[in-house]
Amino acid sequence: MKSKLVPAIILGALAGAALSMLDKQTRQHTMETSKKVKDTFAYYSQNRDELQELIETKMEQAQSLYANVTNNIGSIMEHVDDAKTLPSTVKSLVTETKDAFSKSNS
Template sequence: MGQSKLLASIVIGATVGAALSMFDRTTREKTVATTKKVTSAVSYYAANRGELQGLIEEKVLAAQVLCESVTDNVNMVAEKVDEFKELPSTIQGMISDTKSAFSSPSKE
């Protein structure tokens, strides 16, 4: 019972807030312009469903390409991290080799 009052209060508050914001001229003008633009787009795509489907397919394809690219980049970064993990042992080996080369007596 309490939850239904909460939901109703939220809806009423949002409605009152929207109504009060309409007292501002620029807000009204932007709202009307946006509503006209959205209505026009909805009407256009309702009449041209094939074009809407093509647009959606393009966006899905672009998202797939982006996802593949991100996956490739993540894999490359993971490989580089693995290389950096091996780097200290390689450096340690080089230091040991250099140290032994300079510390061993030379035979000349």
């Protein structure tokens, strides 16, 4: 038996979209957005070099962001390792201080 889930989801999405178009502001916003998308596609279809430069710039930004995040994660992990050893260091310091005061009071 064939699944009816995907067709039902598509039908529901279409019905929801149709109902949302009853609102005037939604229709206006949809028309404005559609016009902007159409204009953008038309512009970049005429200016493919600029589109390629834009894509390259975005790729470089993404690579830079990835490198920064990777470095930050490495730095955080180093600090976590340092923080794990901190309680034993503090404990020994407190013990030494306590012993020093005990000896001086005796």
